[in-house]
Amino acid sequence: MDTDSKINSRFSPEMAAINQKIAEFNKFLNPKYRVPSFNADTMIQDGCCVQILHGNWDGFRWPHPTKRGVYFIFGREKTTDKNGFYIGKASFSSKMGARLDSHLRPHKNNEQFLMNGYYNEQYILDYMVTIDLDCLNVGFLASALEEFLITQLKSNLKLINGTGN
Numbered sequence: 777m778d779t780d781s782k783i784n785s786r787f788s789p790e791m792a793a794i795n796q797k798i799a800e801f802n803k804f805l806n807p808k809y810r811v812p813s814f815n816a817d818t819m820i821q822d823g824c825c826v827q828i829l830h831g832n833w834d835g836f837r838w839p840h841p842t843k844r845g846v847y848f849i850f851g852r853e854k855t856t857d858k859n860g861f862y863i864g865k866a867s868f869s870s871k872m873g874a875r876l877d878s879h880l881r882p883h884k885n886n887e888q889f890l891m892n893g894y895y896n897e898q899y900i901l902d903y904m905v906t907i908d909l910d911c912l913n914v915g916f917l918a919s920a921l922e923e924f925l926i927t928q929l930k931s932n933l934k935l936i937n938g939t940g941n
Contacts, residue, residue, distance in 0.1 A: 780827050783816050783903055787850050790861055790933055791816055794848070797928045798907075801921060809914050811907060811921060825905045833884045839906040841873025844915035846907045846922050849879060851891060851899035851936065860899050860934040862891060865922035867915065872906050894938035 783791070795813040802810040819825035829835040839847075849862040862879070866872040880901070883889045889901040909915045929935065 779829065780820060782818075782820055783825050783827075783850075783905075785816075786852075787859060787861075787903070788816065790850065790859060793929060793933055794925065797925055798921075800928070801924050805914075809912055809917075811909070811912070811917075814905065819905065824908070825903055827903055828880070828889050828901050830888045830900075831886075838873035838876050839904055840908045841876075842871050843906070843908040843910040844868075844870065844918050845872055845909040846918055846925065847872050847876060848903075848905040849876070849891065849901055849936070850903040850905065851901040853893070853934075854890070854898040854900055858934060860893060860936045862936040863922055863926050863929075864937070865918040867918040872908075876904055891936055893936045899936055 791814050798811050798813050805811070814824070815822070820827070824839050826836050826839045844866050846863065846865050849864075850859070851861065852859055864875055864879075866875045879891060880889050891899045891901055893899055907921070909918055909921070926935065926937075930938075
């Protein structure tokens, strides 16, 4: 399977909405601690976005595996092909690599990496994207950013996870 050099444009609406909400979150922060927005053109080469290679557990790596922050798993609903994404966080002693592993490992030997949605629909997973908050020395904000994004995005976009899930 060929790997992408940039995140598929099918997720552009979700990426734009996330970036807009990150900008709103940043209004609460001192400029030196502001969370960076996503750049779809460079995020794969920058290492914050990794394409999930189906049927090839060893063919991809975890983005920012040893860091705390917020992560996203983008996918498409199996029967309708509609986009959805999961928002999660790694805080305290948790790391994003371990959190992503816990979501994907159950499908390690399967043909596809899947995630059940909040209403038991199934999503085929395409990308993992991370926001490394440790690099800004604000890993403690992971919970706040995750909760802010879920709260702000849940009514306009299809979240795979529900509130507090």
